[in-house]
Amino acid sequence: MSKALQGSGWRGWLTTDTPRSRLQARAVALWQGWLTLRSNALAMIGLGLIALLVLMAIFAPLLATHAPNAQNLDTRLLPPGPGHWLGTDELGRDVWSRLVYGSRVTLYVVALVALTAPVIGLVIGTVAGTLGGWTDRVLMRVTDIFLAFPRLILALAFVAALGPGIENAILAIALTAWPPYARVARAETLTVRRSDYIAAARLQGAGTLRIITGHIMPMCLSSVIVRITLDMAGIILTAAGLGFLGLGAQPPLAEWGAMISSGRQYLLTHWWVATIPGVAILLVSLAFNLLGDALRDILDPRSAQR
Template sequence: MNDTMPARRETLHDWLMSDRPLSRRQASLGRAYNGCRIFLRNRLALLGLLIVLALIVLALAADLLAPYSAYTGDLRSTRLLPPSWAHWFGTDDQGRDILSRTIHGARITLLMVVLVAVLAAPIGLVVGTVAGYAGGLVDAALMRITDIFLAFPRLILALAFVAALGPGIGNAVIAIAMTSWPPYARLARAETLTIRQADYIAAVRLLGASPWRIVLRHIMPLCVSSVLVRVTLDMAGIILTAAGLGFLGLGAQPPMPEWGAMIANGRLYVLDQWWVAAAPGAAIFMVSLAFNFLGDGLRDALDPKASR
């Protein structure tokens, strides 16, 4: 019998859930299958996944789904209109449709979140694994730099970087990424301190593998799942930080429909025209909650100690 395929009398489920896999392929497929089963049993995680997928669809198809222009409006006839069949979320002080601006704002939010994750996670992963495996002065130096970044609140440190770099989406992404990598470095270092004592790491070292090869090929891949879960859980914080910079005028600049900037514009009318700030505020709340639900589900699914 081919060891990579289930026997005739053995179901696919039993083959995937075998405690004694006969090949690396069977073991990998079994872990993925078990993780999917655990994730699909978590209803809140599924709800979070659906909301995140809806955000992606809105971002990709914003031009098709938005009923009006997100940048122009009619000051004379559509200024500060309440929610109605013509404008589901109402209009702002410039006569622009808030629903259209909220839909286009999903594109900006998703772009910033993805860019921050792409920049911050690899930095934290490399710093943490190198520090944990090297030890000594290298570990001490890298962790003291990490402690310096962790000593300041994320938003305050991001404000300092944006003030130095200048307002704008690009600089806001760089500022948030520079303040987001330390927790990933701490997590990767803790994982590396455990992994480097394993027997297979000692065996690879005896075979003559260089330290960089050990870190990149054997330690870092084992830390990816934990960092991935932490990144997903941090998405809510990234969104709130980006919205905070936009609220203060240091992120996306007018007339871009960024959710934080939309709330800043609506604060002037919050008592009488509450709908101006309500829609982007609700969008930030829902997306942040969805990423938290998704992160909790991924944490349970990727936990190697989870029940089979």
């Protein structure tokens, strides 16, 4: 009985229309967002695929049936079967094991880019939108220069200058991914910078830095989060493209783009070598897109009104 009452109490605390604290208000908003997300079947499919990717990366040593870089020319290009679930590649390496360990590289790239590019774009966009004038013009023209080049081409230029490698590839992707976030943050800043609560903060003596970090940036976070989720597919494809061209992860590191590159010459005769990592990239990119669409509906009130 007491547990039932406690559960009812927590549910009532999360569904109240009159929150009594900032913490409760945020908890209610998160709970309502989760309920909306849970009702979207496609979003749950995307979330499930992303959860599987994370679990695969965490438990890679337990899920892999072979060492990812172990070569055995006697078992090269074996089709999927009991000994090798997804077959072997041209060097006799187990495709399933390399796919599992490749998920770690994918998450590594996604995590580092998601922690760097949005921050750079958020800072540049909010500063440009708040200060205006020549600061806005200079920062936005620099942003326009980056936006004028296709992301993959610009990333190729940076990697060519920095040298091949997974770290340099991540840096190149981050340097090419921040302009859209700057544009989104600037647009949001121009909307809220003349709001009454910003004027009230200035009257209370808040400086420009405090207003940007404490009042404007939090208002831009929802749009930036949605943009991050929708951009993950492009980031994964860019990383795979660099790996395919030999400028990303270097052998013998298991990376999905590099696996496609090494298996493309066997595509017509031994389809599994290149097709399976390609399907993995497709599923993960689709998962982030499905989740991003749902988050846009939840976090953008204008989408909900429409």
